[in-house]
Amino acid sequence: MIDDNGVQVIRIGVLGCGNVGAALVDLVRTQADTVEQRTGLRLEIAQVAVRNMSAQRDVDLADGVLTRDAQSLVTDPNIDLVVEAIGGIEPARGYILDALKHGKPVVTANKELLANCGAELYAAADAAERDLLFEAAVAGGIPIVRALRESLHGEPITRVMGIINGTTNFILTKMTDAVLGGGDGDYAATLAEAQALGYAERDPTADVEGYDAGAKAAIIATVAFGAKVVAGDVYHEGISRVSGSEISIADRLGYCIKLLGIVERDAESHEVSVRVHPTMVPKEHPLASVRDSFNAVFVEGDFADSLMFFGRGAGGAPTASAVFGDVLDAAINLRRETHGSLGVLHEAKLRPIDETEAEYLLGLDVVDEPGVLHAVTGVFASHGVSIRVAEQEGNGPEARLVFITHSAREADVQATVRELRGLDVVRNVGGLLRVIGD
Amino acid sequence: MIDDNGVQVIRIGVLGCGNVGAALVDLVRTQADTVEQRTGLRLEIAQVAVRNMSAQRDVDLADGVLTRDAQSLVTDPNIDLVVEAIGGIEPARGYILDALKHGKPVVTANKELLANCGAELYAAADAAERDLLFEAAVAGGIPIVRALRESLHGEPITRVMGIINGTTNFILTKMTDAVLGGGDGDYAATLAEAQALGYAERDPTADVEGYDAGAKAAIIATVAFGAKVVAGDVYHEGISRVSGSEISIADRLGYCIKLLGIVERDAESHEVSVRVHPTMVPKEHPLASVRDSFNAVFVEGDFADSLMFFGRGAGGAPTASAVFGDVLDAAINLRRETHGSLGVLHEAKLRPIDETEAEYLLGLDVVDEPGVLHAVTGVFASHGVSIRVAEQEGNGPEARLVFITHSAREADVQATVRELRGLDVVRNVGGLLRVIGD
Structure with missing residues (x-):
């Protein structure tokens, strides 16, 4: 839409208004003028679909912006671009497919969906000639997806190793600090502390048993190697059996223990290995310096050598920042009638953990x-x-x-x-x- | 050009065949099949312009590819895309302007040129509606320019701090190791060692006095803030006056000493400060873990919080990897008849060092x-x-x-x-x- 001043307006429909959705609305509002100056595009939050219209929200929305009808939002010709921030597989999957079919680029932070139905969604985006961008789905505010999709898309990547779960990194950091301070670094007590501080969920299984990291590792493998890898392909061990005495031994031998998601491709057989497990990291390795709930992704390639991307893996504002970067990209691409693509994905030859x-x-x-x-x-x-x-x-x-x-x-x-x-x-x-x- | 198999061929002209040019030629050759599979584009090295036709080179080129006539290369209608890898201001500036005028996207790693004539070149690229990409000009293989241009282009960035000169980081790392090992960490002796190992030039001035880092800081400020900043705007102090005893004091107080390029913008006045100087970095800060000749760029934004990008700042292969990422991008954009842009740059309000x-x-x-x-x-x-x-x-x-x-x-x-x-x-x-x- 072109407004009265001749500026092209991109009308954004947001599905969901939790932490990320609300932070995104805020970011669009505060940055609209700057974006317009630099790109000539006016970003506008046109609709926000929520399940509960009367819930308290951390964000001011104009009258008529809030709706309960997500299905109409994704097909509405007055919406140019859709942000999916509801999470889970259905109905998110259906909304995204419908939005793409109706010519709307989609930005999502939904790792569970992409790790299970990614190939279908990427193909739908290509068929619709629209962007499907998902920077925030892996490592929150860290622009690792873009680096792999674009900066390194010609690079022969051999391995990617990531601290891609903030909860477990927080717990391992506290256990390590305790052990080095002479304590016993008990796992259960540290988990309880993390829960009390809001760094771990009441049911911590998805984090501490490596499911969350596994979903992200599947997405990383898909983007890094162009291979179809789903969450179920990922071998995972969590941190619940890591003990203070193991941390102490590791320390004495010059290592610290980190939960890493690792994706590797064999240069000759092209077999892909995708796994999540506690790992001994040499203290001088850059991943060893990643503390607390920070995330980092370490990329090794034949030419680029070693690269590491460090930042906040979660949280409303950092995640919204990544979503916003994608929104801007998709908006610019929409004006230019172009779109990004992961290219043709091939079936992965998976190397069994054995x-x-x-x-x-x-x-x-x-x-x-x-x-x-x-x-x-x-x-x-x-x-x-x-x-x-x-x-x-x-x-x-x-x-x-x-x-x-x-x-x-x-x-x-x-x-x-x-x-x-x-x-x-x-x-x-x-x-x-x-x-x-x- | 469409080849006999119906594949679109992107014919690349390379100016210069030093470390970076030769590594790029190698990378294009080894990755051509993979790129074609993923993008449907065939990359081809059509011409390589050099000053001395008979010099020994680390790369095999087909007959007729090598030329001495750089001027004809940049205007040749059979060349689709130009890579500038000769360095320095002239004649590189003239070649780039001519290539753009002739409708060719340009990829360059030339920090000196961009830090002095960037605004002119970016404007020429916009006028020609072609890409001018320069990932490798700042921190070699680290995709920081793309992160700032794209992932973070909507992010209110407050400060960027970088270890953006590998030579000085190598010297400071060795001095620090010596001091912590009980030695005196003498600057002159460490510089001589770095020179012997090939980490420092025979005339180390550009590195050790902060000129090189200053040029990169100017480019970072331009990309991060959309402000016209040139090398001459940058306040710089080098490392030649850093002593072992300062390193020792810093260590005792919980810091290490790093040469940082720092760009900041005041949220209210919009004044920009751009400077390079030895800096006390708290040991627990991620920048403190960056050793030897590695580079890293630490970005702070209102929403993304802290991000760090770590990797090889120099070397033929890492730099070529960054150039290659840009080449692929430019090739894809060319096919889609689109291009990136830094947007409209404004005059910088510089904050004096005082x-x-x-x-x-x-x-x-x-x-x-x-x-x-x-x-x-x-x-x-x-x-x-x-x-x-x-x-x-x-x-x-x-x-x-x-x-x-x-x-x-x-x-x-x-x-x-x-x-x-x-x-x-x-x-x-x-x-x-x-x-x-x-």
Whole structure:
């Protein structure tokens, strides 16, 4: 629409008015003049669809802007662009498909939807020749999707590793601080503290068991490698079994423990591995410096070498900032009658977790008697797992052996663990921690 | 051009075949198939213009690709897109203007040119309705320009701070490691080591005195704030006066010393401050973890909060990776008959360095006698500079006072320093170090 002053107005319809929706409305309002100066486009919030018209909201909306009819919003010819901020799979999926069919570019922050139905939605956007942008779906305010889609779209990316869940990074940071301060860094107590501070949900499962990070990892793999990867393809382990004593061992050996989402592609077989698990990160690695609820994504490519993107992974304002960047982009593209695209996605050849390779840390509680180390190392050797570091802590009934392997195949390490559990001299086998390798 | 298979071919003309030009040619060749699969575009190196046809090069070029005639290349209707990789102001400026006039998008990594003639070139690109992309001109392989141009173009950015010179970061890292290892961290010896390793030029002035970082800061300010800022507007101090003892004091107080390029805009007056100087960075700040020759850019915005972009700031391959990302973008835009733009740039209201505010660290060698601290603090007070930390190291003839101020105006601190130099009890006034504040 062209207004009375000859300025092109982009009328935005927003689905949902929670934290992100409200912050976006605020951002559009405060930045409208600046945007108009720099782009000649006037952004306007035309409609906001909510389920409950009478709920208290943190935002002032003009009369008539609020509606309960999301379905009409996405087909309304007076809406130029749709922002989906309701989350979940349905009805969000249906609204987005309808909006695209009606020629409206869509901006979404919905990681669950994209990690499950992404390929369908990207194809629908291409068919409609409209943008489907989703910067905020991965790592909130950090522009990693754009970097992968655009800056690095010609780069042969080998691996992406991300701290992409703020809750778990907050908990691991607090546990580590406690352990280094002489405390025990208990997981359950730290989780309770995070819940009290609002950093963790009352039901923390999606965060602490790695589901949230897994959905984001699936999206990252799709964008980085052009491969169809869905949430269900992602191997994930959470942080609920990480103990203070593991953090302490890691620290002594020069590592800290982070929950990483890792996507890798083998240069020759083109197999893609997508997984989420607690990882030993060398202290001098840039990911090690990412504290509290911050997120960061570390990208390795043949030419660009190492890149890291750091910032706020969640929160209304940072997420809205990413959504707003997408809105502006989509608005500019709409005026120019162009749109972005992920290109043609291919079926992913997934590498099963058993076939992945890493260095591993393994702690064993053992009986301290002559020949124990010999018996234990024999088990490693029989599965072809070679040991890089072996250490004994304490002695007598409290003896503990800690091993770091050279790079080994997951299946071989798991077989080693199974056999170790059967040894008489082994009293307990601790969790397995993978170590960042080159 | 459409080839025999119906694929659109983008014929690239490259000006210059040094490290970056050669790595780009290599990248185009190795990635051509992948790019064609994902975009339907075939990238082809059509011509490479060099000064010396017979020089040894690290790259194989088909017969007839190499030329000495750069002027014909930029006007040749058989060239679709031009990459400028020769550096310097002229003749690069003329070639770029001609290429744009002839309808060719241009990709450049030329920070010197953009920091001096950017506004003219951006306007020429807008007039020609073609892309002028320059990701590699700031921080090499790190996609910070795109982040500022696109992801954050609606974000009210308040400050950008960058480690944007790899040479000086390498030197400061080595000096710091030496000091923490008990050595003296001598600047001259470390510079010589960096030169021997190829991290510093034989004439290191452009790097160590902050000229290189200053040019990049000018470009960052232009992109972040839409303001015309040129290299000559940038206040810069280099690292040649940073001493091991300053690094040691900073360490003890919880800081490390980094050479930062800082661009800020005052929310109310819209005054822009652009400067490069050694800075005390709190150890827990993400910029503190950036070691060796890596670069990083830390962006603060009202909504996105804090973001950091980390990676390789230089080197043929990382720089070529950034150039290649721009080439792909420009190629896609060319097919769609669209182009990016920085929008309308406004004249910058520059804030003189005297008017900027920061916390400062100042070290004084003093005579240790009663009343000295009183006399010295009186000078601070008389200029309205308030003290946050005061410490005395040693005593007798070796006594040293170290102060950190609260946020103060540069002019007031400079006046304080001048007056302190005149005091009988002050034997020497050390360098002034600014501290990162909120």
